Amino acid sequence: MEDRDYIEAGLDISSAEERFMRNETIYLKHLYKFPYNQNYERGMQMIREDNVLGAFEELHSLKGIASNLSLVRVQSTCSDVVEMLRKGKLPVQEQIINFQDAYDAAVQFIGRMEKEQVHVFD
């Protein structure tokens, strides 16, 4: 995989490398668990049910996990949604779509990385 592949997928490998002290095994262990994280599904379901507080708690957790993994696009779009929820409001359609797109792209890319057994830290 090329650097631009990571950039396009919204993954900032260099900051992840620094944060995980260059320990690729642990980084990838958590990165590959990301698609199975339940916060996204539960958070989106709560938004559909107008449960603002519940959605805030779920997506706030997801935002933290994405931040640590340097999934910058998921983190950024999730943050927009979380800030709306913090104000007690449901996110607008555009924010939800951006977030879903970023999340789907990240999950798809992580699946590809796992399949190709990539090495991410030089």
Added chain:
Amino acid sequence: MERDTVLVVDDEEQNRDLLNLIFEKDYKVATCCNGKEALEYLTKKHRSVAIILLDLYMPVIDGMALLKLLKMKGVTKYIPVIIITAEQSPEKAIECYDKGAVDFIPKPFVAVVVKGHVKNIIELYRSKHELEIIVNQQTKEIQEKNTELHGYNDRILEVMSSIVEFRNLESGNHIKKIKGMTRIMAETCNKLYPDVYHLTPETIEIMESSSALHDIGKIAISDTILLKPGRLTADEFEVIKSHTTLGCEIIKVIEELQSKNYLEISYNICRHHHERYDGKGYPDNLEGEDIPIEAQLVSIVDAYESLIGDRVYRDAYDKDKAFDIIMTGECGVFSERMLNCFSKARPIIDAFCSKFDD
């Protein structure tokens, strides 16, 4: 026990792993999944914890509730807490600082920055703790020196008072008796009239010591008058009376030996221990409660001690007679309160004085 453990409290495995990775080379790392687990851990091992890295949103007991509890129990005074959270609102950061956090680090964080914060804060708390130990030790030493110094001062003052005793041909135990009786009277007074005189243990201590100086002015009275076996002339009596004013002049001279409280109390005792409640005493004819309480106490004690002791001009009275003389005002008027205290304290006073009987 050395504080060498970084305690990570976070419900996300990923965060626990990540922080463990960052700190495992420099510290021991312990992890807890929520506030309840952290409390249980701290109950057993708080002495080993150097710092707590705390997430905010967790099940069971969340980070904010735990932080509040730790502050309330005083734990945050000796274990610093850093909040590490995806939360980025300044209001939340302010709330965390208010509740006792020393730092607030938003995610995503840079590992070297977190390491730097943690290292500095641990060092700061270690230095603070070491300083506290040094200050406590020094305070203890100063208190001990102070006590020692007070002891020396007390002895100097006692020696000065003893000089008066010997010149006055009084018993060597006169000062000891006056001191002990003053304490007994002051403690009785404090029990019976706590709201009137407000005597603290420290004040009582000073009154007891200062009472030794009540007759210090007699140093300046000539032997011919002081030791005259017969009746004094009116002029001679005036000279004797001047021992009160001479005494407080001496007190002023030795003020460096004493604290401000000590100086004031010993001055009042020297000057006013011959005042009487009806204003017929000397040297200032003070009346009623214008007479300082310390002088009232020493006054009644001095009168009783004088009556039950032999003097160059008369033999001792027996204790019952001496008690009557005091109570009926034959040797001058004392306040109702002093007489009540004296009456209640008499058994203790007599038991105390009997220790000095030959």
